[in-house]
Amino acid sequence: MMSKVTEVVEELVTPILTENGLELVEVEYVKEGKSWFLRIYIDKDNGVDIEECGMVSEKLSEKLDELDPIPHNYFLEVSSPGAERPLKKDKDFQKAVGKNVYIKTYEPIDGEKAFEGTLTAFDGDTVTVEVTIKTRKKTIEIPFEKIASARLAVAFS
Template sequence: MSKVTETVEKIAWPIVQELGLEIVDVEYVKEGKNWYLRLYIDKENGVDIEECGMVSEKLSEKLDEIDPIPHNYYLEVSSPGAERPLKKQEDFEKAIGKNVHIKTYEPIDGEKIFEGILQEFDGTNVTIEVRVKTKSKVIQIPYNKIAQARLAVVF
């Protein structure tokens, strides 16, 4: 995590906590000529536009006051959506029983991309059940080998 995202997360944490929300992710990225600061928030039954607006307003005031970013940027506060990223260990624990999409840094059983039902997370390994044609296969993926993970929508 960059210094900007760490600082913004520290500033945003009390704001979202006060509203009964959680921070899913913070991104600070340059797209074209513009910089974007994105804060993804959520709660048990999802967030609505009013909650995103409240967090945006309060966070914007704090960021103007503290001024941790030296140049112009766009602030966006939103829900992580249906394909919510799984970043923290708690995210994996909450996702047990759900469909997930995982990319690894290096191949496991010859593959780097896995999609299936998250069966277990013990803090060290993620266990998922993947379907290959008509058969199911259980795969253990070391947590420290995961490059990206997210919930996956099943159609």
Template sequence: MSKVTEVVEELANPLIQELGLELVEVDYVKEGKSWFLRVYIDKELGVDIEDCGLVSERLSEKLDEIDPIPHNYFLEVSSPGAERPLKKDKDFEKAIGKSVFIKTYEPIDGEKSFEGTLLEFDGRQLKIEVKIKTRKKVIEIPYEKVANARLAVIFS
């Protein structure tokens, strides 16, 4: 994790929690000639534009005080969206029973991508029920082999 994202997380977490929100992720990326600091927030029933605006305003004030970024950048505060990334243990715990998409660093049962229902997570291993053609199968994925994971939107 970059120093900028670490500093922003330290600044943002208390003020976000004070507002009854959760800090999901902080990204600091260069796109073209511009730098973007993206802060993703959430709460149980989802965030709205007022939540994003309030966090943006308060965080911007803190960033101006400390000035951890030496050049111009755009601050964006938003919801992680329907396909929220799963990064922390608590993210996986909250996703039990939901549809997820998981990519692994190395193949498991000959595959590196899995989409299905997260059945269990014990901190060391995930159990995901996937549908293969017309039958269902439970795949066990060691946590350390997860390259990235997110909630999956299923269209019926």
């Protein structure tokens, strides 16, 4: 049910975003407590503002009212993914080369399952991250299919 909802919503919101020069980052349909939330995360190169989020929310809401793909009440939220935006698609990783990232893997690589460092390369199959362990820099190659989750990471210096 949840994946069906996210698929339908993705189909509905994509033309709205394309028409307005925006990009879909993620669709989330989750239950928190007794309430359901439909969250749409959007972005563009120089970030999105509240007016763009409002416009997408309004247009998507009209489409959802027409089709009514969700059988119960829910809250619709449209927002920017924020500074720690998730990395999901190939193009997300390509755009993140040179940036600080946080990656979790399904299984340990060099004895670790979590890595934070600079994404130095992505070739479609392997993500290369330079991490600092104490004072030494180390390059870790992570097979793309072993990534459980990845996001940009805010670096504190």
